[in-house]
Amino acid sequence: MNLLNQTVFITDADHPSGRALIARFAREGVPLALNSPSGGNAIREELAALTEAKVKLLQLDLRSRAAIVDALEAVEEELGPVGLLIHNQHRYEVTNLEHCSESLFVDVMDTNAKSAFLCTQIIGGRMAERGFGSILYVTSIHAEKPAAASFIYSASQGAIQMLAAEAALELGRRGVRVNTVEIAPVSGEEDHLTSPLSTLYDNYARKAPLQTVKARDLAELALFLSGDEAGALHGATIRLDGGFLLHYMDHKMKKST
Amino acid sequence: MDVTGKTALVTGAGTGIGQGVAIELARRGAKVAVHYNSSREGAENTRRQIEALGGEAHIVQGNIANQEEVQRFVSETADALGGLDILVNNAALQLNLSLLQHDETSFDKIMHTNLKGYWLCMQAALPHLKKRSAGRVINISSVHAKRPTDFDPVYSMSKGGIRMLTREAAIELGQHGITVNAIEPGAVDVGKQQVRPELPPAGGEPMERSDFRMHFPLGRAGKPQDVGHLVCFIASDASAFLSGAAIRLDGASMLL
Secondary structure, three states, rough: OOOOOOOEOOOOOOOOHHHHHHHHHHHHHOOOOEOOOOOOOOHHHHHHHHHOOOEEEEOOOOHHHHHHHHHHHHHHHHHOOOEEEOOOOOOOOEEEOOOHHHHHHHHHHHHHHHHHHHHHHHHHHHHHHHEEEEEEEEEHHHHOOOOOEEEHHHHHHHHHHHHHHHHHHHHHHHHEEEEEEEEOOOOOHHHHEEEEEEOOOEEEEEEEOOOOOOOOHHHHHHHHHHHHHHHHOOOOEEOOOHHHOOOOHHHHHOOOO | OOOOOEEEEEOOOOOOOHHHHHHHHHHHOOEEEEEOOOOHHHHHHHHHHHOOOOOOOOEEEOOOOOOOHHHHHHHOOOOOOOOHHHHEEEOOOOOOOOOOOOOOHHHHHHHHHHHHHHHHHHHHHHHOOOOOOOOOOEOOOOHHOOOOOOHHHHHHHHHHHHHHHHHHHHHHHOOOOOEEEEEEEEOOOOOOOOOOOOOEEEEEEOOOOOHHHHHOOOOOOHHHHHHHHHHHHHHHHHOOOOOOOEEEEEEOOHHH
16 A cells, blocks of 8 residues: 555545445545535444544535536645545436436436546546546446346446546556446345346345455455555456356356355 | 338438448338438438438438437337337447546537437337337447547447447347347448548557558458448347347457
8 A cells, every 4th residue: 555645535435335445544544535425424433433534524516527626626735635536426226218217317327427527537637747646436347237227327337437448548648547346236235226127136145156245345455456566457447246247047056055 | 131121210320320321221121210410411312322222211300419309300200111110329429539628518418419319219219119029229339338449538438338228228128029239330431530540530640551451450441331231130130139239340450
């Protein structure tokens, strides 16, 4: 780990992944800029534990360029330069393409994909000016695997996957490392994407040959990816699913022992 | 690759790939709705070429990013052609701005046209496709659904979104007997600078014709007709079990 004490910016501190990231990076003693849609209510426990860390709590609409620009100025003035951006927006609404409304489509796409673009452009752009920094997109296995429950969510994850590839080229030439983790639902979250058209999440826990993913697994991986030991990892996509997507048809798979 | 008697709507059919697709569908016997947004002259040109082949074409107009306009021109298509068997989503934008050059307006323009527009057309076409025994949705995407462009990140984002939209739609629409597939063309020579391989986009190095084989194993870029041939295969009864696929159509150039 070598962020040189630069600030870590987490776009959704309230998400289970965000809460685990807070705890892990706080142990490293780095300043934390935490965007909390609940204004901190959802992360009271985590915040209470941050007795020594420098923290700035934000409540931003990340679909707004102006909001991110203003927040970045405030964060860097108070905490110092942002060295790691972790984008982990995951809005999903169960819907189908036949009945989905246009406003819902735009809202989910903007919350997930447009926010990723704007954060990359503004915060990643600032890193590029300095010639130093790292971006980690926490996307989903649904950037590859349909959920049959929220087509907009999957499309937004596919879009972020390509944003990461483009950012790795454009910002990589200016010293910014860019990687992606495609995470499976952490325990309990799989219920959000069950579908009458798919058995994907039936018996979720049993389908992962190793274990289902925990938010702390992501936090450890994020920490590794931010450090010097991962210096050659750039433009990479790491699937963090405990082997879940190796499972395909129930009747062809052996039962877990 | 017989599509005789089938009806098709091709968006963005006044130019380039869309024009090639519309003409190939008509050549093989489909009645075609030639959609355009701003290129009326191009749509007329496509219709003339189809009629010269003895085919039937009907021109429709509308902005695919606007839900009301999409509903209108899809209805017009079904009324004019007597239903709809095949939707070819093709109309798309590319602005060639870098990550740091794009702004919110350019971002929204591309994403709303290329990604939301494809979904809106599918949604509007669905009631008509469900009435047919073998509906087809064919999304013209790009190799940049998997490979970055290095010249327009938002274009890539839209294509990455289409890749997953296609997979999701294949599951949902499959219950109605409708197949959904994507074609991912590489460089296609449509007479515009940004897609002609000898004149790559800003920032790239000019390529001599003699270098073609170093970048295109078949010694040439794609043609709109190449895409049209594949569309006709997917639209035909011969491909009834093909769904949820993304077929790269690049003459193996991405393997180099």
